[in-house]
Amino acid sequence: MPSFDERTFIAALRGIANHPAARGLGDDAAALEFGGETLILTHDVMVEGVHYLASQDMADVAWKLVATNLSDLAAMGAQPMGVLLGHMLGRDDAAFIEGLRQALTVFGVALLGGDTVGSGNENTPRAHGLTAIGRATHTPAPSRSGAQIGDIIWLSGPVGAAMMGFEAVRDATGEPSGAFRRPVPLLDEGRALAPHVTAMMDVSDGLLLDATRLAEASGVTLSLDRMAVPLSAPEARRDDALRWGDDYQLLVTIPRGVEPPIPMHAIGTVVAASDVPLLLDGQPPALGTSLGYEHGT
Ligand SMILES: Nc1ncnc2c1ncn2[C@@H]1O[C@H](COP(=O)(O)OP(=O)(O)OP(=O)(O)O)[C@@H](O)[C@H]1O
Ligand SMILES: Cc1ncc(C[n+]2csc(CCOP(=O)(O)O)c2C)c(N)n1
Ligand SMILES: [Mg+2]
CATH class of the missing domain: 3.30.1330.10 (PurM-like, N-terminal domain)
Incomplete structure (x- = not known):
């Protein structure tokens, strides 16, 4: 280690x-x-x-x-x-x-x-x-630290496709694997969103871990609606897809009442900081469970 x-x-x-x-x-x-x-x-x-x-x-x-x-x-x-x-x-x-x-x-x-x-x-x-x-293209360039209480949390698209693609490559099943092998950076989307967001980041290490990082950077708690997260994996794999990473979606916070300039999925709200940075359906994620990919752990 x-x-x-x-x-x-x-x-x-x-x-x-x-x-x-x-x-x-x-x-x-x-x-x-x-x-x-x-x-x-x-x-x-x-x-x-x-x-x-x-x-x-x-x-x-x-x-x-x-x-x-x-x-x-x-x-x-x-x-x-x-x-x-x-x-x-x-x-x-x-x-x-x-x-x-x-x-x-x-x-x-x-x-x-x-x-x-x-x-x-x-x-x-x-x-x-x-x-x-x-x-x-927009200054100040968005950060992870600007989320405000009351903001809506938006995700650019589904999670889970990279995890499914990884398993397809690993097991040589022939199932689709492009999301894992050749992800596409959301450059146009990032530029469109930048002027409207209070915070933005890409989701590389798993939605729950990266949402935690955004919450900690902003000094707030992110309250996510588990079933509102769009999935590109079987429903039975939802909890894995929320943690696996490699999907490179954009996670943003935008003031309530402001429509995102591109199609996005509302997945939760920003609430006042509590003793946990992340709530999933109102509950802290179970202690000791991994929220995403962390090197050296
Ligand atoms: N070895 C390093 N030296 C200097 N800064 C680092 C180093 N490793 C990470 N960082 C910085 O720490 C912050 C968090 O790094 P992290 O790798 O989690 O972000 P990221 O690049 O968005 O994630 P990912 O690597 O999953 O794409 C970034 O600002 C990054 O520049
Ligand atoms: C062979 C293999 N096993 C597992 C994974 C999953 N994985 C590894 S690192 C990482 C997060 C992004 O890395 P970083 O934080 O370094 O940018 C993810 C989701 C993979 N891609 N390949
Ligand atoms: Mg990143």
Whole structure:
């Protein structure tokens, strides 16, 4: 086991991330004011065996690396500009480059640079890093910390498709798996929502965990209606789908009475902070159960 889990490590980093652009390491990306504009900067890593299966097509892995980073830009209402790739050489590098080319073409983003290394040992799981750079289309760029008591909580679409897709790939069932292999960042949606939201984030680690993070950042409690969450999985898997992650929907809060500018699903309301940041059908989630994906736990 690592010496720190993800949450503890990021909390320790907060002590040295004092620049205002870091936003206290509380948002999906940094927001750096520069030359009259706001640059939005994010970096995500994918690891073989953690984020993708060793059997997967490397073109899909490259696509997902781009898409997950662009999803963090979407959550800030940003327009992507370019990326820097950190690449560890290994099997199927030509396929990786083809998947990278496809994603950059589809999302209209430039490859600006990066770094390439060997693993040193072919049994070492591979890791792939990507930095994505965008420009804010609405300032201040939305944060996770602005939710207000009384706001309505909205979700851009269903959760559960990535979980089902993962199981299809893992078990080689031939069932649809595109949501897991090739997620699509909601860039247009993020830009449309940015001027209207009090808070916004993308849902990467599971709806319940990410909703908890938004609540904690905003100093409120999020009260979710379990059955109002749209599902792209069998109803019997609802509780798993609310926790699994990888769906890259946008989770936002908007003042009551304001209609979202795009179709969204109302899934709850923001209430005054209580001793728990999240209520599910009025109840705190059972103690000791996982709310989503956390590294190092
Ligand atoms: N190693 C690190 N160094 C500096 N900042 C970090 C590091 N790891 C995480 N952070 C920051 O902590 C915050 C939370 O990170 P987290 O990875 O949960 O967000 P995210 O990128 O939206 O999630 P995901 O990785 O699931 O896409 C972000 O602001 C991120 O920039
Ligand atoms: C092989 C395999 N097993 C499990 C999962 C599920 N998973 C892993 S990390 C993560 C959250 C996003 O990661 P991060 O927080 O690092 O951005 C999720 C949902 C997967 N994708 N692949
Ligand atoms: Mg995010």
